[in-house]
Amino acid sequence: MNGDKVVVSILAGTGVWVKLGLISTRLLVGALVAMGMNIKDPQVHAMARELAARRGTTVTDAVRRALAAELERSPExxxxxxxxxxxxxxxxxxxxxxxxxxxxxxxxxxxxxxxxxx
Structure with a gap:
């Protein structure tokens, strides 16, 4: 995973913790799960900040929109x-x-x- 780490926060519900390599997560049924990402690539952070600044939005919104656009362009x-x-x-x-x-x-x-x- 190139040093990337996924941090999972559980907001509600019960489930089972699963660990896959460096990733641990809790599988839940019918629960809302908030996830945070810890990207350790400075260039990716700089690109996300620049995109957010150009769009006048938050980094999270800029990344969300960029990923949504790429998913739409990419065939299944x-x-x-x-x-x-x-x-x-x-x-x-x-x-x-x-x-x-x-x-x-x-x-x-x-x-x-x-x-x-x-």
């Missing part, structure tokens, strides 16, 4: 898989079409060669 993994599958189908069809022969049994290349032969 299932959409990418579907896009890859459609591309593969298209490439398969193009491969099949390139091997088809015309009614006189010549290939497209043979026809082009005959067309432009001198």
């Amino acid at each position: 993994p299932s959409a990418l898989k579907l896009q890859d599958a459609k591309l593969q189908q298209l490439l398969d069809l193009l491969g099949r079409f390139s091997n088809l022969r015309w009614p006189d049994q010549r290939t497209s290349k043979e026809l082009q060669d005959a067309l432009y032969a001198r």
Whole structure:
């Protein structure tokens, strides 16, 4: 996690604490969970402060809006898989079409060669 640490505060509810590597969290059912992030990269902090200043808002709001915009631009993994599958189908069809022969049994290349032969 590149030294990043996630701090979880429990506002209400009960649950089970879970620790994954450097992360400990309490899994809750039906409870409101407030989370804080401790980003240890000075460049990220500077960028967040600059974005907040440009927008005249808080750092939290600037980060929230930037993340929301990026999530909206980024397709879901299932959409990418579907896009890859459609591309593969298209490439398969193009491969099949390139091997088809015309009614006189010549290939497209043979026809082009005959067309432009001198």
